[in-house]
Amino acid sequence: MMTSEPVAYAVEGLEFEGRLIHSEAQAGAPLLLMAPNWLGISQKAIALGEELAAGGYVVFVVDMYGRDGRPTGRENPMEFLAPLLGDPAAARARVRAGFEAMTRTCDQRRIGDPNFRAAIGFCFGGSNVLDLARSGADVAAVVSMHGNLQTKRPARAGEVKAAIFVAHGANDPIAPKADRDAFEAEMSAAGARWAMMTFGGVHHSFTDPSANRPPVSQYSAFASDYAFHLAHKFIADAFAGKFKGDGP
Numbered sequence: 001m002m003t004s005e006p007v008a009y010a011v012e013g014l015e016f017e018g019r020l021i022h023s024e025a026q027a028g029a030p031l032l033l034m035a036p037n038w039l040g041i042s043q044k045a046i047a048l049g050e051e052l053a054a055g056g057y058v059v060f061v062v063d064m065y066g067r068d069g070r071p072t073g074r075e076n077p078m079e080f081l082a083p084l085l086g087d088p089a090a091a092r093a094r095v096r097a098g099f100e101a102m103t104r105t106c107d108q109r110r111i112g113d114p115n116f117r118a119a120i121g122f123c124f125g126g127s128n129v130l131d132l133a134r135s136g137a138d139v140a141a142v143v144s145m146h147g148n149l150q151t152k153r154p155a156r157a158g159e160v161k162a163a164i165f166v167a168h169g170a171n172d173p174i175a176p177k178a179d180r181d182a183f184e185a186e187m188s189a190a191g192a193r194w195a196m197m198t199f200g201g202v203h204h205s206f207t208d209p210s211a212n213r214p215p216v217s218q219y220s221a222f223a224s225d226y227a228f229h230l231a232h233k234f235i236a237d238a239f240a241g242k243f244k245g246d247g248p
Contacts, residue, residue, distance in 0.1 A: 002050055006203045007060070008067075011094050015068070018098050019061040021053045022111050029114035030239060031106055032057035033132070033139075035125030037208070038077040040070050044210075054122070055232065058112030060105075062098030064091070064128060067218035081124055088153045092135045095128045095168050099137055102230040116140060119162075121147055123174075123205060128168075131161040133192070141165065141238035142230040145207050149175045149183040155190035155217055164194040165234040167227040169202030173216055193243045197230060199223040 004021045019041055022029070032052060034047035041061050049059040064084065065071070071080050084091040099119070107114045118141040123127035126147015130241040133142045139162045148170060164187065170177055170233060180196065187194040199220065205211035206220040207227065 001054060003190075004046060006051065007101055008059070009097060011066075011097040011206060012090075014066045016063040016094070016097065016101075017067045018063045018101060019049060020111070021046070021049045021059040021061070021101070022106060023053065027110075027112070029056055029112045030118060030235075031102055031112050031114060031120040032059050032235075033095075033102055033129070034061050034123035035058050035064065035095065035119065035128035036061060037123035037125055037205075039073055040065050040080075042073070050123075051210060057118075058106060059212065060098065060102035062095060062102075062125075062128070063126075064094050064098075085127075085148070086152075088131060088151060090154075091128065092131045095132045096135055097214075099132060099139065104152055116239050118142065118230060118238065120235075122207060122220070123144065123147060127151075130164070130166075133160050133164055136161060137161075139248055141235045141243075143167070143234060145231070146172055146204050146240060147175070149179045151186070154186045155192060157190050160190050160192040162192075163234070163238040165231060166194070166196045167223075167230065168196065168198050169223065170198050170200045171202060171204050171215065172204040174204045182236045184223050195234070197227065199226075230235070 049061045053059040087118040119129040120143040122145045126144035129142040141163045144166045202223045203218040205217035207224040211217040211219045
């Protein structure tokens with residue numbers, strides 16, 4: 001039986017509430033922080049977290065807005081995204097706090113294995129988990145699915161501990177080729193262990209079955225299935241220590 005429960009924590013005096021999703025059968029399962037799209041902890045995000053948990057993880061859906069500042073879905077996304085995109089220090093503090101809350105809660109309650117931690121993010125959440133890696137968090141792997149790759153605070157040499165996997169659509173206007181090239185240069189300069197998969201003809205939000213706004217966003221069953229398969233393999237290999245040394 002799957003359990004989904006709120007976990008409260010604070011960031012700079014504000015109240016946040018993530019969602020911990022697990023089952024009794026996952027006593028030794030690895031921990032996976034999940035950063036959702038701009039809508040934050042929605043019912044769709046929780047359902048996606050449950051799907052990931054069913055695949056063998058203890059999942060923590062991170063709260064990037066605070067308990068009293070969440071969108072309903074009817075707003076302009078930039079009302080919520082712009083403040084955090086413009087303040088990378090605040091964004092990193094929030095995703096790091098969620099990562100620490102996940103680890104602390106699971107350790108105290110003996111849920112899963114806090115020695116094995118990874119993160120996955122979608123759209124805005126993709127940029128959140130990349131910032132988690134850029135911040136130097138002790139996380140084995142981070143996976144960005146059609147995330148924003150730009151940053152005002154590039155990773156510094158030697159600080160990225162995570163192995164990084166990025167999955168993108170070649171026709172994604174949110175992260176055009178110039179951004180992908182800049183990300184590649186940033187990660188290489190930082191000495192990070194990274195890999196990128198680009199799907200030809202695929203748009204933004206390709207893992208979201210409800211995405212249907214071409215030419216901006218559109219679901220792709222092939223790209224979604226393949227990206228998830230690669231993501232799980234990448235995380236498992238990172239846990240096994242296969243990316244240590246010169247990189248993947």
